[in-house]
Amino acid sequence: MARTDFGPPDFREMLPPVIKENYGQWKYHTVPRPGVLKHVSESGAVLHSVRVASPRLVSSDFIRDISDIAEKYCDGYLRFTTRNNVEFLVSDEARLQPLIDELDAKDYLIGGVGLSISNVVHTQGWIHCKSAVTDASGISKNIMDELHEYFTGKIKVPARLRIAVACCVNMCGACHCSDISVVGIHRTIPRVNDELASKICEIPTTVAACPTGAIRPNPKVKSVTINPEKCMMCGNCTAVCPAIKIMDPPNDGVSIWVGGKLSNARTAPMFSKLAIPFIPNNPPHWPEVTDAVKHLVEVWTSHAREGERMGEWIERIGWERFFKLTDLPFTAKHLDDFTHATTTFRSSTQFKF
Amino acid sequence: MEETKTPLLDELEKGDWPSFVSEIKKAAKKSPGAADLLNQLEVSYKEKIGHWKHGGIVGVKGYGGGVVGRYSDSPEEFPNVKEFHTVRVNQVAGFFYTAEKLRQLADVWDKYGSGLYNMHGSTGDIILLGTVTENLQPCVDELGDIGFDLGGSGGALRTLSCCVGKARCEKACVDSTDIIRDLTLHYQDVIHRPQWPYKFKIKVSACPNDCAAASARSDLAVMGVWRDTLRIDMDAVREYVAKGFNINEQLINKCPTQALSWDADKQELSLCSEDCTRCMHCINVMPKAIRIGTETGATILIGGKVPVVKGPMIGWVLVPFMKMEPPYTELKELVDKITDWWADNAKNRERVGELIERVGLANFLEAIGLKPLPQMVKAPRHNPYIFWNPEEVEKRG
Numbered sequence: 001m002a003r004t005d006f007g008p009p010d011f012r013e014m015l016p017p018v019i020k021e022n023y024g025q026w027k028y029h030t031v032p033r034p035g036v037l038k039h040v041s042e043s044g045a046v047l048h049s050v051r052v053a054s055p056r057l058v059s060s061d062f063i064r065d066i067s068d069i070a071e072k073y074c075d076g077y078l079r080f081t082t083r084n085n086v087e088f089l090v091s092d093e094a095r096l097q098p099l100i101d102e103l104d105a106k107d108y109l110i111g112g113v114g115l116s117i118s119n120v121v122h123t124q125g126w127i128h129c130k131s132a133v134t135d136a137s138g139i140s141k142n143i144m145d146e147l148h149e150y151f152t153g154k155i156k157v158p159a160r161l162r163i164a165v166a167c168c169v170n171m172c173g174a175c176h177c178s179d180i181s182v183v184g185i186h187r188t189i190p191r192v193n194d195e196l197a198s199k200i201c202e203i204p205t206t207v208a209a210c211p212t213g214a215i216r217p218n219p220k221v222k223s224v225t226i227n228p229e230k231c232m233m234c235g236n237c238t239a240v241c242p243a244i245k246i247m248d249p250p251n252d253g254v255s256i257w258v259g260g261k262l263s264n265a266r267t268a269p270m271f272s273k274l275a276i277p278f279i280p281n282n283p284p285h286w287p288e289v290t291d292a293v294k295h296l297v298e299v300w301t302s303h304a305r306e307g308e309r310m311g312e313w314i315e316r317i318g319w320e321r322f323f324k325l326t327d328l329p330f331t332a333k334h335l336d337d338f339t340h341a342t343t344t345f346r347s348s349t350q351f352k353f
Numbered sequence: 354m355e356e357t358k359t360p361l362l363d364e365l366e367k368g369d370w371p372s373f374v375s376e377i378k379k380a381a382k383k384s385p386g387a388a389d390l391l392n393q394l395e396v397s398y399k400e401k402i403g404h405w406k407h408g409g410i411v412g413v414k415g416y417g418g419g420v421v422g423r424y425s426d427s428p429e430e431f432p433n434v435k436e437f438h439t440v441r442v443n444q445v446a447g448f449f450y451t452a453e454k455l456r457q458l459a460d461v462w463d464k465y466g467s468g469l470y471n472m473h474g475s476t477g478d479i480i481l482l483g484t485v486t487e488n489l490q491p492c493v494d495e496l497g498d499i500g501f502d503l504g505g506s507g508g509a510l511r512t513l514s515c516c517v518g519k520a521r522c523e524k525a526c527v528d529s530t531d532i533i534r535d536l537t538l539h540y541q542d543v544i545h546r547p548q549w550p551y552k553f554k555i556k557v558s559a560c561p562n563d564c565a566a567a568s569a570r571s572d573l574a575v576m577g578v579w580r581d582t583l584r585i586d587m588d589a590v591r592e593y594v595a596k597g598f599n600i601n602e603q604l605i606n607k608c609p610t611q612a613l614s615w616d617a618d619k620q621e622l623s624l625c626s627e628d629c630t631r632c633m634h635c636i637n638v639m640p641k642a643i644r645i646g647t648e649t650g651a652t653i654l655i656g657g658k659v660p661v662v663k664g665p666m667i668g669w670v671l672v673p674f675m676k677m678e679p680p681y682t683e684l685k686e687l688v689d690k691i692t693d694w695w696a697d698n699a700k701n702r703e704r705v706g707e708l709i710e711r712v713g714l715a716n717f718l719e720a721i722g723l724k725p726l727p728q729m730v731k732a733p734r735h736n737p738y739i740f741w742n743p744e745e746v747e748k749r750g
Contacts, residue, residue: 009501084472128423245524262569283361285700
C-alpha cells in the first residue's frame with residue numbers, strides 16, 4: 001500500500017532565510033517601483049519581491065524558466081500570489097536590478113502591486129471544464145492585452161481593481177465579489193433526453209437540484225420535465241443528470257457585473273451587481289467584452305475619487321448615475337427576481353434624476 | 354501566408370499579455386495530449402461550445418478523491434485527449450516553493466502527463482491538467498516520493514488555502530500559513546475521503562483586507578483581527594504629512610466610523626479606539642505610521658459561497674474573536690461541531706450557508722452551542738414572527 005495522507009510539503013522548508021529569520025517581524029512595506037514590494041523588518045532586514053504576470057495555465061517550460069530565474073537571483077526562492085502572479089523573493093538587493101533586467105529582456109510583465117489592475121482570477125473554460133459556457137482563458141487574455149498598462153503601472157488608477165472571469169454561473173473565482181466580473185450565462189432552458197435520463201439519472205436528486213421547483217418527475221418515461229416559466233437557466237440540474245443538456249452556442253454568451261469587493265477597507269464587502277446582461281460569444285477576441293470592460297475601467301478612472309473602489313464610487317454616485325455615465329441601458333434584466341430580490345429594491349426618495 | 358492548424362487560437366499568441374496558447378504549444382512539443390488539447394480547443398473556438406463529457410469516476414489507491422475524470426466527447430477526432438484527467442495536488446501553504454521543488458514536480462508531470470498546470474486552481478491546488486487513467490497511480494505515487502500529496506474533490510473538505518501571512522506581511526494578525534498547515538494535516542481523512550453532502554471550504558486571511566478571498570470563497574473563513582487598539586507612531590505620521598500626504602482627505606474623511614481626528618496645530622493624530630472597526634484603511638495608506646494592535650486573534654465567518662444553488666453569499670460573523678494559537682484546538686472543535694451538524698442535516702448538494710438559511714441562524718447556533726451576539730447581525734429582526742419554545746412560556750390550564 002502506498003503512503004497516503006502525509007499532506008503537502010512544509011511551507012517552512014520553502015522559505016528563504018530572510019523570511020525564516022523575520023517571520024512575524026515585518027514592520028512595513030513600500031512599493032519602490034510598480035510591481036516591486038520592499039518589506040522591512042523590525043530588525044532592519046529587507047526583502048524585495050518582484051511580481052510578474054502569468055497566464056495561470058502554464059507549461060513545464062514556464063515552470064523551469066521561473067525556477068532558473070529564481071535560482072539565479074533569489075537562491076531558488078519564489079512564490080505565487082492568490083491572483084496567479086509569480087513573485088521572485090530577492091534577499092540580496094544587489095541582485096534586484098539584474099533580475100528586473102532579465103525579466104524585462106524575457107518579456108515578463110512586472111506589475112500588479114498596489115494601485116493597479118492585478119491579474120485576472122479566472123476559471124478553466126473550454127480548455128478543461130464540462131460546464132463551460134465560454135473560454136475564460138481567452139477572455140482574460142484579451143482583456144489584459146488591452147489593460148496591461150494598468151498592470152505595469154503605466155496608466156494610473158484611483159484604487160485597486162479586481163477582474164474575474166468565470167465560464168458559467170457557478171462563478172468559481174470570486175466573481176460574485178469582484179470590481180468587474182465576466183460570467184458565462186445561458187439563455188435557453190435545458191433539454192432532457194428522456195431515454196438516457198431513465199437509465200443514468202436519479203430522478204429525486206434531479207428534481208431536488210432545481211432551486212425554483214421547475215423540475216417535476218415524469219413517471220411515464222421515468223424522466224423529468226422542466227417548466228419553462230420557472231427555469232432560470234442555472235444549469236444545476238445538468239450537474240447531477242448528464243442526460244440534461246443546456247449548451248446552446250447561438251444563445252449562450254457572457255454577462256458583465258460590477259462593484260464587488262472583499263476587503264473590509266472603509267466599506268464592508270460587496271456583491272458584484274449586473275451591468276450588462278448579455279454579450280454573445282465572439283472568439284477568438286471577444287471584442288464586445290473587451291470594449292465593455294475597458295469602457296467601465298475608463299469611466300471609473302475618470303470619475304472616481306482617489307482611493308475609491310468601483311463599488312464605493314458607484315455607491316456614492318448612485319446606480320442611476322452609473323448607468324447614465326456609462327451609457328449602459330437599464331432593463332428588466334437588472335431587476336432581481338430570486339431569493340434576496342426585495343433587499344435590492346429602493347424604499348427611499350433619495351435618488352438622482 | 355502559411356496556413357496553421359489553429360488559426361483562431363494563434364490570434365491569442367499576439368498581444369502583450371502572456372499567452373496561454375503559447376504555453377499549450379510549448380507543452381504540445383513533448384505531449385500528444387497537449388497537442389490534441391489545442392486542436393480540440395480550436396474546434397471549441399470555431400463552434401463556441403466545449404467538448405468535454407460529463408465526467409466519469411477515476412481514482413487512485415487509498416484515496417476517495419483528488420483526481421477528477423475528464424473525457425473528450427470527440428475521441429475519434431482527438432484520441433490523445435480521450436482520457437485527460439485532472440490531478441489536484443495540495444499546494445504549499447502561502448504558495449511558497451523552491452526552484453528544486455518545482456523542477457521535481459515538472460519532471461514527474463512531464464513523465465506522466467501533459468506538462469500543463471494551473472498555478473493555481475480556484476480552490477488553491479496545483480492543478481495538473483490532463484493525463485490518462487493508467488498513468489494516474491504511478492503519477493500520484495511519484496508525486497508522493499517528492500513530498501506532494503493530493504488535494505480534495507467531491508463532498509469533502511476541499512484543499513485549504515490562505516494569504517501570505519506572517520511570512521511576509523506586516524498586517525498579519527494570525528499565522529495563516531501555520532493554521533492552514535496544521536488544519537490540512539489534521540483533516541487529511543476528510544480531505545481525501547469524501548463523506549459529506551457537498552464540498553466544505555476553509556480559508557484563512559490574516560487580516561480584514563482578505564487577500565485570500567476567504568469570506569466569499571470559503572464556507573468557514575478565518576480572518577485575522579485585533580481587539581485592543583491601533584498602534585500609531587506619531588513621528589512617522591508627521592513625516593507623511595510633511596511629505597505632502599493629505600491627511601484630512603486621504604485618512605480622516607475616509608475613516609468609516611470617524612474614529613480618527615487630526616489636530617493640524619499640534620500635529621497630532623488622535624484615535625477614539627472604541628469607535629474603530631479595524632477596517633484597515635488607515636493602515637493601508639500609512640503603513641509606516643499605523644499598525645495593527647497586539648492582542649490578536651481571528652473573527653470566524655460562516656456560509657460564504659458562490660451562487661449554486663440559492664444565490665451567492667459572503668460569510669456571516671459567527672465568532673467575533675477567537676485566540677489563534679497552536680494547536681488551534683478551539684477552531685478544530687468548532688469546525689467539527691459545524692461539519693457534524695451540517696453532515697447530519699443537509700440535503701444533497703446543500704452548502705452550510707444554505708442549510709443555515711433554511712433552518713435559521715438561531716437553530717444553528719443552538720446546535721453548535723454558541724450564544725447569539727449582536728456582532729452577528731447588521732440589525733435585529735424587523736418582523737414580529739418570533740418562535741417561542743413551550744418551556745419559555747407559561748403552561749395553559
